[in-house]
Amino acid sequence: MIYCEAMQSNQKQAAEPDVYPDMDEVPFDLPPAPTGAAAPAAPRVGSISARAMGLRSSQPYLDGLNPEQRAAVEALDGPVLVLAGAGTGKTRVLTTRLAHIVAQGRASGHQILAVTFTNKAAREMKHRIGALVGGSVEAMPWLGTFHSIGVKILRRHAELVGLKSGFTILDTDDQIRLMKQVIEAEGLDKDRWPARQLASLIDGWKNRGLTPAKVPAGEAFGFAAGKGVKLYTAYQTRLKELNACDFGDLLLENLRLFQENPDVLADYHRRFRYILVDEYQDTNVAQYLWLRLLAQGCPNVCCVGDDDQSIYGWRGAEVDNILRFDEDFKGATVIRLERNYRSTGHILATASGLIAHNKGRLGKTLFTDGQDGEKVLVSGVWDDEEEARSIADDIERAQKGGHRLNEIAILVRASFQMRAFEDRFITLGMPYRVIGGPRFYERQEIKDAIAYLEVTANPANDLKFERIINVPKRGIGDTSVKRVHELGRARGVPMYQAAQMMVETEELTGKARKALTDLLRSFGRWRGQIDTMKHTELAELILDESGYTASWQADKSPQAQSRLENLKELVRFMHEFDTLQGFLEHVSLVMDTAQGDDGERVSIMTLHAAKGLEYDTVFLPGWEEGLFPSQRTMDESGQEGLEEERRLAYVGVTRAKKLAKISFTQNRRIRGLFQSAMPSRFVDELPEAHVEVAEVKSPFGGAYKNFGGGNFGNPYGQSRFDTKPASAFASTYDTPGWQRAQRHQASGAPAARAPITIDATPAASSSEPSSYDVGDRVFHQKFGAGRVTGVDGNKLTIDFERAGRKRVVDSFVARR
DNA sequence: GTTCGCTCACTTTTT
C-alpha cells in the first residue's frame, strides 16, 4: 500500500530530535534513562546488548512480564498487532509499553497518540501509567478516546471545516430534535419517517466515513423514497448553522480536515512518533481511516485487540479491521498473548471450544497454568421465573459459604431478562446492582438541568433552549415554541434572541407571553451572576428559581425522590470543576461519572456491558435459541451475526474466574406470552469434557423429562447432554452439584475453592418477627408507596399503589 | 395547553 512506503521513508525522521517541540507540554516525570537515551551510540536500554550487559534491572517495570507480553512491550519499531486474548494482561502490556517508550527516550509523552474507546478505558490507562511511572500523566495530552482527541484537533482547526472553535456537541436528544425539524422542513410525514430511523441511518453512514456526497446511490433510496441523502445534507447544513457537531462528525470532520489540508495532517505526522490503539476490533471504518491517515507519518503503530471479542458490529465496528491488519500495515509484527491469568482450565477450555466454531478469526489458543477447577455447569429450567429462583438460591448458598457478592455476576443477553432477577432479589432482600442501564447523564432530570446551565452560559444553544422552554410546564405550548422558532429562522438569530423580540410584541397571548418574559428575565439574572457566584451555588439557584426542583418535589411517582437525589449528585459533581464553562465542556463529551462502590452486591448486566470485567462466579442465563443467539441479529446479519453472537457467548464465559453456570429455560415469557424455547445451539457446541450437566432442581425437576413418555415433549431430546437416565423421582440429592458438594465437605476443601457450594439446605428466611404491622404505610425504592397487608417473619405482603401486591423483605421498605 | 388513554414496539450502546 502506498502509505506504507510513506511510512518507511519517515522512519528515520522519528529518531531525529523533535523539530516541533511543544514547549507548553512538560515531559514525563520519569527518571532519566541511566545510559543516557540521548546518546545513540550507547546501547539502548532494553536492547539485546543492553540486557546482555546486565542493564535490565534499570527497567523494573518490565519485571514480571511473560515473554510474549515483554515482546509486545519491546517491539517498538514498525507496526505491531497485539492479539490479546481474554484475561491475558492486555492493559498491563499497553501501559507498560507507553512507559517503556518514554523511559527509552524514544518519544516524550506528548509525542504519543494513544486512543481508547471509552472514557473509562482512558481513565484507567492514565491511572495505571501514573502508578507505573510514579509521576503526573498531564504529560500525555493525546491519550484519550477517539472522540475526545477528535474534538481536540477539531477545535484547533475548526474554521477549516466551516465551524467556529466554540462549536457545541450535540447529544442524541438534540440530534433527534434537529432531525425532526429537518424532516418537517422537507415536508415529510414525521410519523411515516421517524427521526430516530433517520438518525440511525445517518449514524451508520458517518460510521463508515461517508459524507452525503459519498453515500452509495443504492442506499439513498432506503429512506423517504430516496430523500435520505437530501435530508442528510440538510441536517449537515443545519448543524453548521448552529455551529454544532454530532458525535459522528467529530471523526468525519477530522477526516475532511486531514484530506483537504495536507499541511495540517503533516503537522500531526511530525508530532506523533508512536500510535497506540486499544480495542482495535471495535474500530469502525471512520476510525480506521482516521488512524490510517495519521499512521502515514508514523510507522510505529501498535494496535491491541481481540478479534474473538468483537461484539459491536451492529454499531459499525468492523472486525475486518483487525483481521486485515497485516495487509494494511505491511511487515507488521503480530504478537499473540495467550497465557490467561484469569480463569480456570475448564472455563478456558469451554470458551475456547465454543469460539472454535467461528470461521472468521485469526485464531488463538488460550491456556493457563492454573488449576482445572470446576467444570462449567449447564442446566435447563422450566421458565424464567424458575431460572431466577434457582440462581438466586445458588447465590444465597454461596453467600452463606462466605462468597463475596461483589464477585458474582449475572450476564444476560437482553435487558428485559434482568427484571426476573431484580424481582427475585427484591423479594429475598438480596442486594444487587445493575451495571450499564441508563447512564447518569442520560437521565431526563440531568439533561434538563444541564440544558438550563447551558442556556445560561450560552443562550445561542437553540436545542437546549427548546428542551427547557416549557420544562417545568409553564404554559408555553407547542404553538408558541413554533412561533419563536419561525421568527428566529426568519431573522437568522438564535431562538433565545427571537424570544426576546417576541415578548416585546403582541404576538403571544397573555399567559405564554408572561411566562416567556419571566423565563428570559430569569436567564438574564442568572447570566449576570456567572462571574460573581460560585458555579455550584448558581446551579442550585437556577434549579430552584426555575421551579425545576419544585416540579419533582411535587411529583408523586416513586422515582421522583431518586431524581432529586440525582440533581444533588450533579451539583456535587460540579465541585470537581472550577467554572461552569469547564463543567459544560466536560459533560458534552464525557457521558459518564465514576460511580462509587457501595458495599457487597450481586451485579446484573448485559453481556455487552460485561466486556473487560471479571468475577469469581458468573451466571449465564437465557441460552435459548432466538434469544441467544438473537433471532434478530441472525435475520439481519446472517452468518456474520451468528458469529458475533458466539463471540458474545465467549466474552460471557471468559468473564468467570472460578465458576460459570449456563442455563436455559424451556418456556420463556416474551411480551407477556409464554413461548416454548429451544436450548441455544451454543449449549451443544460446548466441549463435553469441560461441562457438567446439572439436573433441574425444582418441583418440575426431572419430572418433565417423562412427559408423554420417551422424548415426546422433551425439547432436549436431541441433546447429547441428555445421556443420564431420567428419573421421575430425581431429587436435588442426585445432582452432580450435590454430590460434588458432598465430596468437598468430606475432603474439607475450603469454601474458597468452590465458589458456590451447592447443598440441599433451603434458603431459610429469617423468622425474626418484623417490626411492621398490617396496615402500616410504607415506601419502597422501586414500587413506591403502599400498605402492608400481611406479615410473615421478615417478609411483608404489601399492596402498592402503583405496582400492585408484592412480597418484599422488610429491610427494603421504609416507614412513611 | 394539558391530560388522558390508546397504540405500538420490544437487543446490544459509546461518544
Place this chain on the structure above:
DNA sequence: GTGAGCGAAC
C-alpha cells in the same frame, strides 16, 4: 406486560 409517544378530548 409495560413504557413511551402521540392524538383526541377536556
